Each structure stands twice: as structure tokens, then as C-alpha cells.
Amino acid sequence: MAFKPILLKYCTDNPDTSVDYYLFHGGYIAAEKTLDMPRSDVIEEVKKSGLRGRGGAGFPTGVKWGFVPKGVLPTYLVCNADESEPGTCKDRQLLSGDPHALIEGIIIACWAICANQAFIYIRGEMGPEAKVLEKAIDEARRKGFLGDKIFGKNFSLEITITRGGGAYICGEETSQLTSIEGNRGYPRLKPPFPAVQGLWSQPTIINNVETLMNLPHIMNNGGEWYRGFGTEKSPGFKVFSVSGHVNKPGNYEVPLGVRLDELINDYAGGPLNDIPLKAIIPGGSSVPVLTKKDFDVELDYESVAERGSMLGSGAVIVMNENVCMVSAILNLIRFYHHESCGQCTPCREGTGWLEKIIHRIAKGKGRMEDLDLLENIGNNMVGNTVCVLADAAVMPVQSFLKKFRHEFEYFIENKKSMVENPIN
Numbered sequence: 048m049a050f051k052p053i054l055l056k057y058c059t060d061n062p063d064t065s066v067d068y069y070l071f072h073g074g075y076i077a078a079e080k081t082l083d084m085p086r087s088d089v090i091e092e093v094k095k096s097g098l099r100g101r102g103g104a105g106f107p108t109g110v111k112w113g114f115v116p117k118g119v120l121p122t123y124l125v126c127n128a129d130e131s132e133p134g135t136c137k138d139r140q141l142l143s144g145d146p147h148a149l150i151e152g153i154i155i156a157c158w159a160i161c162a163n164q165a166f167i168y169i170r171g172e173m174g175p176e177a178k179v180l181e182k183a184i185d186e187a188r189r190k191g192f193l194g195d196k197i198f199g200k201n202f203s204l205e206i207t208i209t210r211g212g213g214a215y216i217c218g219e220e221t222s223q224l225t226s227i228e229g230n231r232g233y234p235r236l237k238p239p240f241p242a243v244q245g246l247w248s249q250p251t252i253i254n255n256v257e258t259l260m261n262l263p264h265i266m267n268n269g270g271e272w273y274r275g276f277g278t279e280k281s282p283g284f285k286v287f288s289v290s291g292h293v294n295k296p297g298n299y300e301v302p303l304g305v306r307l308d309e310l311i312n313d314y315a316g317g318p319l320n321d322i323p324l325k326a327i328i329p330g331g332s333s334v335p336v337l338t339k340k341d342f343d344v345e346l347d348y349e350s351v352a353e354r355g356s357m358l359g360s361g362a363v364i365v366m367n368e369n370v371c372m373v374s375a376i377l378n379l380i381r382f383y384h385h386e387s388c389g390q391c392t393p394c395r396e397g398t399g400w401l402e403k404i405i406h407r408i409a410k411g412k413g414r415m416e417d418l419d420l421l422e423n424i425g426n427n428m429v430g431n432t433v434c435v436l437a438d439a440a441v442m443p444v445q446s447f448l449k450k451f452r453h454e455f456e457y458f459i460e461n462k463k464s465m466v467e468n469p470i471n
């Protein structure tokens with residue numbers, strides 16, 4: 048049975064994003080109520096809900112907030128709206144369709160971690176969406192929900208929008224902080240983690256757009272209510288971005304634990320033109336690919352990990368039998384090579400070599416030993432860099448090689464794709 052969207056409820060094709068409409072359907076009640084609660088109770092409620100970060104890693108939100116040291120001020124909140132993971136397009140729809148829900152979530156998080164200043168780091172390409180947010184922030188300020196003594200209480204909060212410059216790496220939390228500080232967006236080594244030493248070396252919580260937009264619902268209805276959705280270890284609901292060879296690509300909100308084949312068939316309209324599917328990447332381009340035998344996997348953090356992949360950002364990329372897997376992985380590795388910030392040698396050089404070798408195979412000039420070489424280069428990259436972009440580049444390559452090795456071997460032997468008339 049179709050799930051009735053909660054986060055996407057008001058994110059229609061032509062949404063009313065005014066503060067009056069948001070107030071009309073019960074907006075800002077949760078924030079006002081939360082400001083009357085002790086901060087520790089708010090953190091406990093979010094811990095009780097089991098909400099896990101929706102930016103990719105799935106780390107429990109309340110637990111992360113609990114790492115902020117008490118009494119070290121100022122503290123900051125950063126809303127990660129950089130959304131650049133190939134296949135992911137949920138935050139864009141969420142923040143432009145229901146901007147006040149994001150602002151309300153930010154107010155709740157800022158109260159919990161004692162932050163009087165929040166930043167929304169929005170992807171550079173999202174110009175119109177940034178304007179929607181600017182307008183909403185302005186309206187909220189005029190209503191007294193932002194600025195000095197919000198809701199007439201002894202708490203002040205400002206939200207500043209920071210526009211990204213189009214670099215994928217600035218979605219990674221530490222490079223995002225460096226970028227907000229006005230420097231080139233290079234990731235930093237962890238520890239120290241941002242919750243302890245983040246923006247300008249002060250405690251900083253970074254949360255994804257979707258994570259924050261869950262908060263008004265949790266504070267209105269309680270952590271127990273939230274736990275009523277999803278699975279025991281992956282509670283709640285999640286927006287999945289389904290793209291590729293389906294009849295109805297788009298964002299779909301479902302309880303965690305829904306089956307992948309159910310998402311494809313019942314929500315996304317099934318395989319495009321009834322052409323059988325070959326492979327699905329379940330969580331954004333950085334995660335290992337799944338084959339047919341795993342299409343019945345339940346979409347929660349644990350079940351996807353058991354099948355050797357990750358839920359990631361929830362971007363489900365669907366590929367049918369007409370896709371040549373050599374061309375598909377060339378497309379992906381080109382992206383990672385281009386987006387490597389260049390700070391670490393294994394990533395800067397490794398992504399380049401992976402691209403060069405796969406490109407050579409795709410041009411019909413590959414050698415059989417290239418397959419082991421690709422494996423070897425990948426093994427030397429994983430775990431040897433400042434951030435995990437290098438791992439994110441290697442995981443899809445190694446999984447394509449493992450699961451579709453016959454396509455690579457065929458290409459090398461025959462100097463052409465195994466797929467007749469490939470579409471990519």
C-alpha cells in the first residue's frame with residue numbers, strides 16, 4: 048500500500064511556500080514548544096526517535112548532537128544543502144517545496160545544541176532554490192521566528208545562506224566548513240570531529256536537509272511515534288530519488304525497510320518499456336552496485352549493508368539490459384576524477400589512473416591485466432586519504448569489476464561491448 052508522504056506532503060509541482068500557508072497547516076508549533084523544553088530533553092527525544100542522518104552515513108542524529116561539549120560557545124549549526132551525489136535530488140525538492148519546514152527544523156536543532164547562528168550551505172547550481180529560501184528566511188524573521196528573542200523567548204537565532212561554487216567535495220562536512228570560512232574547500236583530517244572543533248574551531252553540528260526536516264514531526268508527535276515507522280534499527284521514513292530506466296523517475300517517500308523491487312514497481316512505475324533490469328545502485332553513485340539476486344533487498348541501513356552495499360543518500364539508479372557496464376563505470380569514474388580536490392596523492396593520481404585504464408578498455412585498447420591493475424590501484428587508495436571521496440570512487444569500480452567482470456573481459460577480447468546497441 049502506498050505510504051502517505053509526510054516530508055514531501057507540501058512539495059507539489061507548484062507549492063505554496065509562504066509563511067502564512069505553513070502556519071495555516073500547523074507550522075512553527077513544534078519549534079515554539081521545543082523552546083520551552085530543556086535542551087537535554089530535546090536531545091533525548093531525538094535519540095528516542097532513532098533518527099539517522101540522511102546525508103549518507105546514517106549516523107544517529109541525537110547521538111551526534113550529544114557530542115557537542117557543554118559551555119564552549121559559540122556553537123554553530125550547518126545545514127548541508129550541497130546535494131551533488133549523482134542520482135540524488137531529494138533535498139532540492141524538499142527545501143524548495145517546504146522551506147519553512149527546514150527553517151523550523153533548524154530552529155529546533157539550534158536550540159538543542161545552543162547555537163545562535165546557523166548556515167545553510169546550498170549547492171551553487173541551485174539558484175532559484177536559494178531565492179525561495181532567502182524569501183522564507185525573510186518572512187520568518189518578520190514574523191519573529193528568527194532574529195532577536197524569537198517567539199518572544201530568551202533565544203536569538205540568525206540563519207545565513209552560503210552559496211557553494213559547484214564543487215562536489217564541498218558536500219563533505221569538513222570541506223564545507225573550510226568553504227564557509229572563506230577558504231578553498233579542502234577536507235580536514237578527523238579527529239577532531241566538527242561537533243567538537245568545527246567552524247572557526249568552535250563546536251559545530253552539520254546535518255543534512257532531510258535530517259533537519261524530520262525534526263518538527265518528531266517534536267510534534269514524539270520519538271515513539273517516529274519509531275512506529277521503518278525498522279527497529281532504521282526507524283522512520285526516507286525520501287528515495289529513483290532515476291534511470293523506470294517509467295516514473297522521481298522522489299518517493301517510503302518507510303525505511305520497504306523492498307527495493309516494491310519501490311521500483313509500485314512507486315516508480317516499473318522498468319521502462321518492460322525491458323528487464325540488469326543492475327541497481329541503491330544509495331547514490333558512491334556505493335557498490337546490486338544485481339538481480341538482490342533486487343528484493345529491504346531498503347534500510349542494515350539490510351542493504353548485508354547485501355554488500357550501502358543505503359547512502361537514497362539515490363536509486365536503475366540500469367536495464369541495454370546498458371554497457373564498461374561505459375557506465377567510465378561515466379562514474381570520470382566524475383570522481385574531476386571532483387577529487389587533489390589534496391591526497393592516492394586520490395588525485397588514483398582516480399586519474401582508474402579513468403585512464405577504463406577509458407582504454409572502452410576504446411577497445413584494453414589488456415586483460417588491466418582488470419587486476421584496476422583492482423590493485425583501488426586497494427591502494429581505500430583508507431589512505433584525508434576524506435572518503437577516494438573510497439567512494441573505488442567502491443563502484445570494484446563492484447562493477449566483481450559483478451560484471453565478463454563484460455569487461457568481453458570488451459577486451461572483442462574490442463566492443465557485449466551489449467548490442469548499448470544506450471550509453
Ligand SMILES: Cc1cc2nc3c(=O)[nH]c(=O)nc-3n(C[C@H](O)[C@H](O)[C@H](O)COP(=O)(O)O)c2cc1C
Pocket residue numbers: 099100101102103104105106108127128129130131132215216217218219220221253254255256258259434435436439
Ligand atoms: C564526498 C562527499 C560528499 C558529500 N556530499 C554530501 C551532500 O551533498 N549532502 C549531505 O548532506 N551530505 C554529504 N556528505 C556527507 C557529509 O559529510 C555529512 O556526513 C552529512 O552532511 C551529515 O549530515 P547527517 O548526519 O544529517 O547525515 C558527503 C560526504 C562525502 C564524503
Ligand code: SF4
Pocket residue numbers: 216233234386387388389390391392394395432433434435436437
Ligand atoms: S580523498 Fe580526494 S577528495 Fe578527499 S581530501 Fe583527498 S584528494 Fe581531496
